[in-house]
Amino acid sequence: MLKSTLLDTLNRLGPARFVLDSRAVRSGDAFVCKQGLNQDSHQFAEAAVDAGACVVIATRPLALSVPCLVTGSFAASISLINHYLQFPAEGLTQIGVTGTNGKTTVAYGLHQLLNQEDHSSYSGTLGRLAGNHLVPQLNTTADAVTLLNQFHELRQQGYRHHVMEVSSHALAQDRVDAMLFDVAVFTNISEDHLDFHGHRDAYQQAKLRLIDRLKPGGTAVINLDDDSAAVIADRCRQRADIIGYSCTDSSATLYADIHHCGAQGSEFVLHYQQNRYPCRLALPFQYNVENALAMIGAALAAGHPLSTVIHQLVQLRTAPGRGQRMVWADGSQAIVDYAHNQPSLSLLLNQARQQCQGAIHTVVGVTGDRIEDAAQIGTTALTLSDHCYFTCDNPLGRPIEQILKRMDPDRAARQIPCRHGAIAAALAAMKPGDLLLLCGKGDEQYQYLSADRAHPAPYDGDWQILTQLRPASR
Incomplete structure (x- = not known):
């Protein structure tokens, strides 16, 4: 139980913010100490005080010139802050989106849908978006x-919804344990981040923890076309309502009968509660129809009328670096996409192959923490593309030549370490009607060269390089 004296002290001091990083402390902040696996931030408490912290919240006593509130555990510190801020997460409809692929597209698109009728905010891989102001953040x-x-700021500013990407790392590390969600969206669960989780089962179990964070009477929106759908639905039993969506199962709550699908967008008929609704979507390929169904399901669960959501669907903008398309007068085109693992790359290439009449040129790399997947990703790219260019994508301290050799051991000519140079080579080889896929980086404008991710090297960005080398036709 929280000691009232700790809360009284906080109320008396009235800290402006609560900060974990002593380097980010400003005058009037509270510095929160945490004993981590690799670092104990208690050792930086004095530096935080020197920077202007008016109070320190710690898990053990510290001799400081400002009050030190000792909670005994980091979880207790979070509980204390939550009480002080009067449980700010509860002032918002909280929608969590998780999955191996599609999180960003679904969360960013859902934010757009909700924001047209209500005051919505977004946080995830792209950063934190409230109003028109996008602020980068360190983690998804x-x-x-x-x-x-x-949440405290959003509630003070009158926001009503918060749509957030919830990563497997965050769920495994209890980052969202101070909040409950109204809606949980599962796009898919395949395999990723095994360097952190160790094996697929641990990764899947981390994702499923999002269901445990649902409020009583909350709703889970599940992709029934995903192999993990039954496992997710089983975890929801007696915990949550379910909205299932599908492009293949006509018995799903939300079923899309696709009439046309391509790089330019899709047209489909939505079947819901024995009614049919024509829908148009400007986002490319079938996987974005699935993503759109996830958005529709979450919007319905949040109380928005279906007619309004469908009307807004056609106005959705592509999330930066997720299926961004450029077209040229000779019929050739390019798509910048975040596809960075084997399942997402295979899906993108297979659907592109169905639509492209010309050759497919693929620029792709492998991050240093996924080097064990390099051969599989390289084989996928070589099998499904006509021309491949293997290049740099956050090597994280691994020699780039070692990564490229694993991706393509036979043809050094396809290995171009400089990503800018790889894009230029692909553009030079394109003919009218060809398709260029720039995969892995999305909208990132940096390269993590060292393993500790410190001091990332600036990078112009795939879309920016594309625009510089060959601007779109007007």
């Missing part, structure tokens, strides 16, 4: 302290 899902600060 912020730490618990940062989240509480953000």
Whole structure:
């Protein structure tokens, strides 16, 4: 139970923010200490005080010139902050989106849908978006302290919805344990981040923890076309309502009968509660029809009328770096996409192959923490593309030549370490009607060269390089 004296002290001091990083402390902040696996931030408490912290929240006593509130555990510190801020997450409809692929597209698109009728905010891989102001953030899902600060600000500013990407790392590390969700969206669960989770089962179990964070009476929106759908639905039993969506199962709550699908967008008929609704979507390929169904399901669960959602669907903008398309007068085109693992690359290439009449040119790399997947990703690209260019994508301390050799051991001519040079080579080889796929980086404008991710090297960005080398036809 929280000691009232700790809460009284916080109320008396009235800290402006709660901060985990001593380097980010400003005058009037509270510095929150945490004993981590590799670092104990208690050792930076004095530096935080020197930077202006008016109070320190710690898990053990510290001799400081400002009050030090000792909670005994980091979880207790989070609980104290939550009480002080009067449980800020509860002032918002909280929608969590998780999955191996599609999180960003679904969360960003859902934010657009909700924001047209209500005051919505977004946080995820792209950063934190409230109004028209996008602020970068370090992780897809912020730490618990940062989240509480953000929810407090959003509630004060009158926001009603918060749509957030929830990563497997965040769920495994208890970053969202101070909040409950109204809606949980599952796009798919395949295999990723095994360097962190160790094996697929641990990765899947981390994703499923999002169901445990649902409010009583909450709703899970599940992709029935995904192999993990039955496992997710089983975890929901007696915990949550389910909205299932599908492009193949006509018995799903939301079923899309696709009439046309391509790089330019899709047209489909939505079947819901024995009614049919014509829908248009400007996002490319079938997997974005699935993503659109996830958005529709979440919007319905949040109480928005279906007619309004469908009307807004055609106005959806592509998330930066997710299926961004450029077209040229000779019929050739390019798509910048975040496809960075074997399942997402295979899906993108297979659907592109069905639509492209010309040759497919693929620029792709492998991050240093996924080097064990390099051969599989290289084989997928070589099998499904006509021309491949293997290049740099966040080597994280691994020699880039070693990564490229694993992707393509036979043809050094396809290995172009400089990503800018790889894009230029692909553009030079294209003929009218060809398709260029720039995969893996999305909208990222940096390269993580070292293993500790410190001091990332600036990178112009795939879309920016594309625009510089060959601007779109007007």
